[in-house]
Amino acid sequence: MPNESFAELFSRDEERGPCQLYLISPTDVTGDFPERLKRALDAGPVAAFQFRVKGVDQHQAAALAEPLLAICRERDVAFIVNDSISLAKRIGADGVHLGQEDGDPREARRVLGPAAQIGVTCHDSKHLAMEAGEAGADYVAFGSFYPTSTKEVRHHPEPAILGWWTTIFEIPCVAIGGITPDNAQPLIDAGADFLAVCGGVWNAAEGEAEAVRRFAALLG
Numbered sequence: 498m499p500n501e502s503f504a505e506l507f508s509r510d511e512e513r514g515p516c517q518l519y520l521i522s523p524t525d526v527t528g529d530f531p532e533r534l535k536r537a538l539d540a541g542p543v544a545a546f547q548f549r550v551k552g553v554d555q556h557q558a559a560a561l562a563e564p565l566l567a568i569c570r571e572r573d574v575a576f577i578v579n580d581s582i583s584l585a586k587r588i589g590a591d592g593v594h595l596g597q598e599d600g601d602p603r604e605a606r607r608v609l610g611p612a613a614q615i616g617v618t619c620h621d622s623k624h625l626a627m628e629a630g631e632a633g634a635d636y637v638a639f640g641s642f643y644p645t646s647t648k649e650v651r652h653h654p655e656p657a658i659l660g661w662w663t664t665i666f667e668i669p670c671v672a673i674g675g676i677t678p679d680n681a682q683p684l685i686d687a688g689a690d691f692l693a694v695c696g697g698v699w700n701a702a703e704g705e706a707e708a709v710r711r712f713a714a715l716l717g
Contacts, residue, residue, distance in 0.1 A: 521695040540706035541713030549579035621654035641674025656687035663688035678711035
């Protein structure tokens with residue numbers, strides 16, 4: 498069952514609310530990661546969690562995702578699968594996040610249904626973002642705004658692109674890339690609807706729970 502509160506959060510008919518936190522998993526979610534996820538989600542408001550693992554087949558990915566999906570379901574946090582429409586369908590995720598090489602939002606909609614939340618990476622491109630919106634994306638993601646070790650980065654937009662987007666379009670925008678509690682404020686001020694955060698929580702010296710609390714204090 499899709500997460501209805503998340504669907505409402507991404508509704509194009511509602512006025513924009515405050516910026517919210519969108520957690521992205523590390524690529525290794527084995528070991529004690531489920532407990533770490535519980536601590537993070539229990540520490541403050543989190544709108545969504547993106548499952549992003551690499552180097553495993555779909556059967557393994559599904560096995561890793563299912564306990565994390567249950568944790569998110571218990572806390573009414575939307576569960577988004579990175580890259581794979583088929584995996585999102587297989588496990589009954591709330592949606593999928595597509596890179597530019599990972600599929601078409603129209604195909605994702607056909608496979609996952611009208612309630613699925615579909616996001617698209619748009620780097621630093623206004624053109625790609627407008628194309629994604631026209632294709633039915635529920636949100637567009639811009640970045641990387643700051644240096645990050647999570648993935649190789651070739652695009653570095655200015656925060657102003659967030660303000661441009663939110664002034665013209667109703668579809669929410671997500672800021673991504675190297676975001677921490679110490680550097681997030683300019684992106685919030687520029688108009689980001691969501692902050693997509695990975696290392697800023699999972700690699701935080703103070704631990705994931707305290708990092709989420711610090712984000713919560715910023716986001717109000």
